[in-house]
Amino acid sequence: MNAITTTANGGAEMDRRLYRVATGLLLAMAALFLVARWFADVHPAMGFVQAFAEAAMVGGLADWFAVTALFRHPLRLPIPHTAIIPRNKDRIGDALAAFLRSNFLTPTVVARRMGRFDVAGAVGRFLAQPQGGLEGARIRQGASRLAADMLEAMDQERLGGMMKGVLVQRLSALNLAPLLGQALEAAMREGRHEPVLDAGIRWALRTLDAHADMIRAMVHERAGAILRWTGLDEKLANAILDGLMKLLAEMEDDPEHPVRLRALAGLDSLAGRLQHEAEMQARVARIRDEIIANPAMQRWIDGLWEQARAAMLKAARDPQAVLAGKFGELLVQIGTELERDEERKRVVNRFARRAVVGMTASYGDTIVKLVSETVRGWDARTVTDRLERTVGRDLQYIRINGTLVGGLVGLAIHLVDLLLE
Numbered sequence: 001m002n003a004i005t006t007t008a009n010g011g012a013e014m015d016r017r018l019y020r021v022a023t024g025l026l027l028a029m030a031a032l033f034l035v036a037r038w039f040a041d042v043h044p045a046m047g048f049v050q051a052f053a054e055a056a057m058v059g060g061l062a063d064w065f066a067v068t069a070l071f072r073h074p075l076r077l078p079i080p081h082t083a084i085i086p087r088n089k090d091r092i093g094d095a096l097a098a099f100l101r102s103n104f105l106t107p108t109v110v111a112r113r114m115g116r117f118d119v120a121g122a123v124g125r126f127l128a129q130p131q132g133g134l135e136g137a138r139i140r141q142g143a144s145r146l147a148a149d150m151l152e153a154m155d156q157e158r159l160g161g162m163m164k165g166v167l168v169q170r171l172s173a174l175n176l177a178p179l180l181g182q183a184l185e186a187a188m189r190e191g192r193h194e195p196v197l198d199a200g201i202r203w204a205l206r207t208l209d210a211h212a213d214m215i216r217a218m219v220h221e222r223a224g225a226i227l228r229w230t231g232l233d234e235k236l237a238n239a240i241l242d243g244l245m246k247l248l249a250e251m252e253d254d255p256e257h258p259v260r261l262r263a264l265a266g267l268d269s270l271a272g273r274l275q276h277e278a279e280m281q282a283r284v285a286r287i288r289d290e291i292i293a294n295p296a297m298q299r300w301i302d303g304l305w306e307q308a309r310a311a312m313l314k315a316a317r318d319p320q321a322v323l324a325g326k327f328g329e330l331l332v333q334i335g336t337e338l339e340r341d342e343e344r345k346r347v348v349n350r351f352a353r354r355a356v357v358g359m360t361a362s363y364g365d366t367i368v369k370l371v372s373e374t375v376r377g378w379d380a381r382t383v384t385d386r387l388e389r390t391v392g393r394d395l396q397y398i399r400i401n402g403t404l405v406g407g408l409v410g411l412a413i414h415l416v417d418l419l420l421e
Contacts, residue, residue: 018396025403026060029053051414052407059406067395071384085387086380093375097368105364107357114356120348124338163305176288177281181274201252212241
């Protein structure tokens with residue numbers, strides 16, 4: 001960061017020095033013109049000096065006016081068609097956004113450029129050499145600082161809202177019912193549902209035992225006065241509890257118990273309905289939407305971004321820790337395989353190309369709109385200062401060249417004038 005700051009300060013000092021050189025050259029031409037005018041009768045060569053200085057002043061003043069008119073009103077006078085950039089910053093932002101969209105963010109252009117890149121090879125070489133020598137260390141440290149700075153500089157509220165919107169959109173578009181049906185069907189086919197069913201039966205047994213007094217109290221409250229007077233309500237409650245517990249115990253011990261088989265048949269039917277029945281799928285979709293709209297779910301989704309951002313910042317600030325241990329070994333193995341396996345390279349490169357092209361097609365307009373809105377959000381002074389810092393050095397060279405070229409043109413005109421006399 002200090003090196004970047006030093007470079008920026010050095011560039012600004014160079015711009016100021018060139019500005020002083022261009023202005024000083026213009027003043028020098030004015031002084032030279034006065035001197036040549038004063039001593040015009042001393043020697044015939046003074047005519048050439050005067051012509052050079054006079055034309056150089058005109059060229060320098062014209063270029064000074066043109067350069068200044070780009071960014072502000074010359075001498076603070078409201079001359080028409082000056083301060084061009086501040087007055088047209090919105091149009092400049094729109095033109096820049098349109099240029100990006102038509103020349104860089106079209107799927108065709110991106111696909112063509114991505115076709116030239118060996119993404120898999122580059123990733124494989126980088127991962128296979130986690131230390132990467134001095135150059136690799138510099139790349140890693142630079143990339144880490146850049147990633148951390150970008151994450152910290154971004155508008156977290158806006159970015160978090162965008163990430164939340166994307167996640168909610170993806171969840172809302174997910175057709176859960178067929179997935180649940182397929183998972184349930186696969187679990188039953190492989191017998192993985194049996195432990196779950198047994199656990200459910202054991203849970204029901206424990207629950208009945210833990211709430212036996214509550215069940216007895218419910219039977220007592222709902223029993224008639226005669227049953228309570230004779231004490232039959234307690235016998236009835238015990239009979240209900242004993243019957244249920246016996247039924248559950250038999251279901252746990254006997255895989256062929258009729259009630260257990262009916263439960264399995266119900267699960268099998270549910271798996272089929274989830275996959276093929278539109279009404280069941282619509283019901284699951286309604287439940288999914290209700291869960292997504294629940295405030296607790298919204299808070300959980302909000303927390304996901306904060307956790308992900310904190311994890312990314314931690315990883316970005318300490319890249320060596322990320323590459324240490326088993327995770328680092330896994331990355332090295334993946335990188336080695338990518339370097340050696342040409343088929344995997346083709347698959348990864350094709351995936352990268354499709355992913356980038358898909359992102360361009362889906363979010364290209366959003367990126368362009370962001371550029372346009374960002375420029376529109378800048379005040380005129382910000383736009384002027386940033387553009388002037390970017391091209392200011394070249395503009396001062398234009399002034400210097402204009403002064404010298406104008407002087408040479410003046411010499412040529414004076415020479416032609418003498419020859420035609």
